[in-house]
Amino acid sequence: MSLRLGWLAEVLGDSPTLNLSSQAQALIKAGEPVINLTAGEPDFPTPDPVLAAARAALADGHIRYTASAGIPELREKVAAYYTAASGLPYAANEVIVSNGAKQVLFNALSVLLNEGDRVAIPVPYWVSYPAQVTALRGKVIEVAPSRGWKVTPEDLERSGAREARALILNSPVNPTGAVYDRAELAAIAEWCRSGDFFILADEIYEDLVYTGAGHVSLVQVAPDLRHRIVRISGLSKSYAMTGWRVGFGLADKPTIDAMTRLQSHSTSNVCTIAQKAALAAFDCRPQVAEMRQAFHRRRDALVAALAGVGGVRFAVPDGAFYLMLDCSEVIDPARRREGCWRLASHLLEKQKLATIPGEAFGAPGCLRISFARSEAELREAVARLRVGLRGFPG
Ligand code: PMP
Ligand code: GLU
Numbered sequence: 001m002s003l004r005l006g007w008l009a010e011v012l013g014d015s016p017t018l019n020l021s022s023q024a025q026a027l028i029k030a031g032e033p034v035i036n037l038t039a040g041e042p043d044f045p046t047p048d049p050v051l052a053a054a055r056a057a058l059a060d061g062h063i064r065y066t067a068s069a070g071i072p073e074l075r076e077k078v079a080a081y082y083t084a085a086s087g088l089p090y091a092a093n094e095v096i097v098s099n100g101a102k103q104v105l106f107n108a109l110s111v112l113l114n115e116g117d118r119v120a121i122p123v124p125y126w127v128s129y130p131a132q133v134t135a136l137r138g139k140v141i142e143v144a145p146s147r148g149w150k151v152t153p154e155d156l157e158r159s160g161a162r163e164a165r166a167l168i169l170n171s172p173v174n175p176t177g178a179v180y181d182r183a184e185l186a187a188i189a190e191w192c193r194s195g196d197f198f199i200l201a202d203e204i205y206e207d208l209v210y211t212g213a214g215h216v217s218l219v220q221v222a223p224d225l226r227h228r229i230v231r232i233s234g235l236s237k238s239y240a241m242t243g244w245r246v247g248f249g250l251a252d253k254p255t256i257d258a259m260t261r262l263q264s265h266s267t268s269n270v271c272t273i274a275q276k277a278a279l280a281a282f283d284c285r286p287q288v289a290e291m292r293q294a295f296h297r298r299r300d301a302l303v304a305a306l307a308g309v310g311g312v313r314f315a316v317p318d319g320a321f322y323l324m325l326d327c328s329e330v331i332d333p334a335r336r337r338e339g340c341w342r343l344a345s346h347l348l349e350k351q352k353l354a355t356i357p358g359e360a361f362g363a364p365g366c367l368r369i370s371f372a373r374s375e376a377e378l379r380e381a382v383a384r385l386r387v388g389l390r391g392f393p394g
Contacts, residue, residue, distance in 0.1 A: 008135055016360035017127050020344075024354035034352045035381045037369045040174060040322070042240040044291050047284040050239065050277045057276035064272065068264035069256065070097025071275050077282050078248050082231070086220050096249040096256050097270050097278075098263060100242075101204045101234040104249035105168075106132050107259035108230045112166055112198045113138045119168060120161035122151040124324070124363035126174045126202075138165075142362065149176040149315060149324070150184060153191035162195050169218060170202040172209060175361045175368040176324045177299075177317020179209055182216045189222035199229045204247075205320040207238035207288050210296045215319070227252050237320075238288050239281045244274045246281075295321050301375040305382035311389055321372040324358060328365030332394035339364045346392050351384040 017040055024036040069075065075092040083090050098104045109132055113119070119133045120141045130140045143159040145151045150173075161167060169188065171180040180188070192199060201218040209215045219226050234247030249259060269275070302323060303316050313326040327343055335342065340357035344367060347353040358366025371378055 012131060012135060015127055015131070017356060020354065020356050024348075027348075027352075027354075032352060034348070034354055035373070035377055035384065036354045037371070037373060037381055038354045038356050039370055039372060040237075041242040042237065042291060042295075042321070042372050043374070044240040044294070046240050046244070047281070047287040049280040049284055050241065050244075053280035054273050054277035057273045062272050062276050066269040066272050066275060068269050069260040070095070070269060071272075074275050074278055077279060078250070081282055082250055086217050088219055088223055088226065090250055091253075093253050094250055094256055096259050096263065097275060098247045098249060098259075099245040099267055099270055100236055101202065101232050101247040102128060103245075103263070103267065104230075104232045104234070104247045104259075105129075105200065105202065106135075107262050108200055108232070108249060108251070108255070109133060109136055109138070109166070110262050111255065111258035112200075112230075114165070117165040118163055119166045120156065120159065120164040120197075121168050122155075122170070122173075124149070124173075124175055124358065124361040124366075125168075126170060127360055129168050129170075130362075149173065149178040150180060151188075152184070153187050156188070156191055164197050166198040166200060167192070168200045168202060170204075171218075172205040172215070172317075172319025174205065174320055175322045175356075175358070175363065176315070177320045177322045178315070179211060179318040180216070181211075181213060182221055185216055185218055185221045189218065189225060192222070192225060192228075197228070199225065200232060201229055202232045204233050205237055206233055208292055208295055208321060209319040210292075210299060211318050230255060235278055235281050238291075239284060240291060241278075241281070244271075244277065246270055246274050246278045295371070298371045298373065298375055298378060299323075302369070302371045302378045302382070305379050309382060309386050309389065321370055323369045323371060324363060325355075325367045325369055326365060327367055327389070330389055330392055330394060331365060335394070336364070340367050343367065343392055347385065347388040350391060351388040353381055353384045353388060 021038040027034045075095040078095045079090040079092045115137045118139045118141050121129045122143045143151050206215040231250040235241040311330045339359045344357045355367040
């Protein structure tokens with residue numbers, strides 16, 4: 001008799017974003033002249049004060065377990081930062097430090113969902129939302145926008161999101177770069193008031209907004225819903241610290257306590273050295289602003305270059321570092337099922353250009369382009385894209 005793995009081993013695929021990104025990196029390491037537009041991570045170095053704090057932590061022997069929810073000084077700093085940023089008081093015991101925003105999300109979904117519960121997820125979505133819901137034996141309700149890339153209360157109502165136990169609202173959005181403004185958030189908050197569900201506000205790209213109005217957090221427009229909102233963020237994107245694995249969750253104490261209990265049995269604390277280093281990140285706001293300006297310039301360079309490419313359409317991203325390129329015009333309708341997987345392979349093989357097919361995010365016919373690359377690389381990438389599209393058989 002052969003033992004079989006459990007049900008999850010059969011249904012769970014790998015993360016296409018991480019997978020395609022490491023494939024591209026492996027090709028580059030092997031000497032291939034690949035331009036890698038897959039990676040959802042800044043290419044800047046982590047700010048010096050953070051590196052110095054990590055070295056000091058090692059020198060001072062901070063090498064032991066910490067409290068599972070994080071060292072008290074860091075929880076206090078996070079609480080103080082978000083209190084000041086949003087004008088809503090957060091206490092240290094309303095903060096958890098986890099292994100990236102990814103674990104915050106997993107902890108939150110784990111303690112909020114019961115088996116079979118539904119979670120409403122706007123489409124297109126970041127790849128790990130449906131995967132995590134599935135892993136927790138929940139069910140996904142996809143909420144498709146009727147216009148553009150952002151969902152409205154009408155879209156939520158039409159998709160049956162009212163039946164959900166939780167709604168994941170990500171802004172700025174991975175993979176489209178869309179940013180919900182105050183009025184749009186207020187309308188969604190008003191719709192949420194008429195229902196009874198939790199809201200996971202994934203604001204990991206909060207510092208990367210290129211509009212004058214900047215980032216607006218859901219709790220700012222709906223402080224009365226705060227007891228139902230788990231705010232998710234972290235250092236990965238704003239501070240160029242993807243590999244450090246420092247994410248933050250902010251919610252009511254009972255929710256944070258439950259998430260902490262789970263974390264204490266699963267991964268325990270985030271690496272002690274990374275936590276100590278994270279304390280220095282909050283002094284690096286000027287570096288965050290510099291990186292945002294650089295991303296803004298890159299966004300503009302990419303948009304300007306793409307404007308001259310035929311057969312594709314896109315909306316200018318207002319935030320994050322992604323642009324969703326609609327390539328459906330160049331795809332043979334008879335081969336729509338394979339969608340952009342074929343196009344992405346073609347671009348990689350023939351043009352050494354790595355992108356991620358929109359199908360991974362629930363956006364068929366599109367390619368996700370990360371503009372966390374230098375302006376020179378982005379211009380070269382668009383030149384290759386133009387040639388690649390011309391040579392694509394459809
Ligand atoms: N949410 C979104 C929307 C993301 O794009 C990412 C990308 N990694 C995460 C959460 C997870 O971030 P982290 O690396 O901090 O786990
Ligand atoms: N979130 C980033 C992306 O979408 C990093 C990879 C991942 O964690 O999915 O590319």
